Amino acid sequence: MLTALLFPIASHHFDPPYPYEYNERNPGLVLEIDNDWLLGGYRNSLDRNTLLGLRRIPLAEAKGARLGLVAGVCSGYRIPFCAAGYLRLGDHVEVTYVPRFYKYNAHTLAISWRQPL
16 A cells, blocks of 8 residues: 655765765655555666665664665666665655765765655
8 A cells, every 4th residue: 555655855975985976966756655665766866767666674663763774676876776774754754874885886865755645
């Protein structure tokens, strides 16, 4: 069942391995299914379209915040695999941290607006 719509908004890149102009405006639409499955797309940091299929793995929840991991497949990158940590603050704000996986990318923080249905 469709539980929410997520709207990716922006990202910020830390400690890039070399000078690179990342696209930090990342509009898109992601469908949240049964609270933990994500299907959708957005404009990524390399200024390419990304389609994704991800699974959330909740780790902790307290006082309206939810912390967990997310992993799955995604297009538009050098490696078609995505893994990240996420923090949902209340019902509407979701922050994602993507670590540097290989020598060509930067640590990334991204923010999305979540609209429960």
